[in-house]
Amino acid sequence: MDLDKHPVLLTVNSHDPSGGAGVVADVETANSLGCHCVSAITALNVRDTQNLKDRQSTGTPLLIEQMRAALEDSSVTAIKIGDIATVAQAEAVHTILGEYRDIPVVLDPVLHHGADDGDVDEAIRILLFPRATISVLSVPHVKQLSTCGDSLGASVQELLEFGCPQLLVTVAAQEPNKIINRLFSTRGVDREYTWDAFSKQFHGAGSTLSAAITAYLAHGFDLQEALQQGQQFTWQAMERALRVGMGGLIPDRLFWCRK
Numbered sequence: 001m002d003l004d005k006h007p008v009l010l011t012v013n014s015h016d017p018s019g020g021a022g023v024v025a026d027v028e029t030a031n032s033l034g035c036h037c038v039s040a041i042t043a044l045n046v047r048d049t050q051n052l053k054d055r056q057s058t059g060t061p062l063l064i065e066q067m068r069a070a071l072e073d074s075s076v077t078a079i080k081i082g083d084i085a086t087v088a089q090a091e092a093v094h095t096i097l098g099e100y101r102d103i104p105v106v107l108d109p110v111l112h113h114g115a116d117d118g119d120v121d122e123a124i125r126i127l128l129f130p131r132a133t134i135s136v137l138s139v140p141h142v143k144q145l146s147t148c149g150d151s152l153g154a155s156v157q158e159l160l161e162f163g164c165p166q167l168l169v170t171v172a173a174q175e176p177n178k179i180i181n182r183l184f185s186t187r188g189v190d191r192e193y194t195w196d197a198f199s200k201q202f203h204g205a206g207s208t209l210s211a212a213i214t215a216y217l218a219h220g221f222d223l224q225e226a227l228q229q230g231q232q233f234t235w236q237a238m239e240r241a242l243r244v245g246m247g248g249l250i251p252d253r254l255f256w257c258r259k
Helices: 022-032 060-073 087-098 120-131 139-145 152-160 205-218 223-239
Strands: 008-015 036-047 052-057 076-081 105-107 134-138 166-175 178-185 188-196
Touching: 008 022, 008 060, 008 205, 022 036, 022 205, 036 060, 060 087, 076 087, 076 205, 087 120, 105 120, 105 205, 120 139, 134 139, 134 205, 139 152, 139 166, 152 166, 152 178, 166 205, 188 223, 205 223
Parallel strands: 008 036, 008 076, 076 105, 105 134, 134 166
Antiparallel strands: 036 052, 166 178, 178 188
């Protein structure tokens, strides 16, 4: 990684005022990994390290203006798509990404809070999976997005059929004191990544992972190396996580510069 260069990545995500997830996590991760992060805000959340309390989605015209301002002003080399609040937002992001097909896209949809528009899950499947280079999903998110409940493998394959080449499922399996992340393609399981498990609860681990993968892609790493390095960075950030509030620990994205 050439730290004399500062590639630009774009995150399309909501604001989490606790700093655990959302745009704050993306900016911190990007900066820690030698990138500059530009952003388009999809929603303003009221939340702490424990719970989401309220939210207000961004109007679609304003979201479009934010994305176009970033993409037309900077040489963006990777894009992360996170919290999409409405179907109209998904449609707008789909259209804009179609104009920048050479830029790798990491899709990490936020689903746990319940969307402002009940059809957002379907819009993500139909509109955003075909635009993604890699999707990063937890097992619960795979099950929520899929309409096939037979098995994890069947649900993953259903999602891959919407057009995303590969899908990284986090904590796809567990062994004593170990977690296993699995990389799927239409061929099945392409690769497994085994990491030491933590007994602690975190807020923002998934956001850190997808942002780190995006940052390595922005630097020009190939996808396999970006996945490996992104997971390694996230594990180290979780190992040194910070107690900021009364809820989950926040991964320390700047662990490497602290004594």
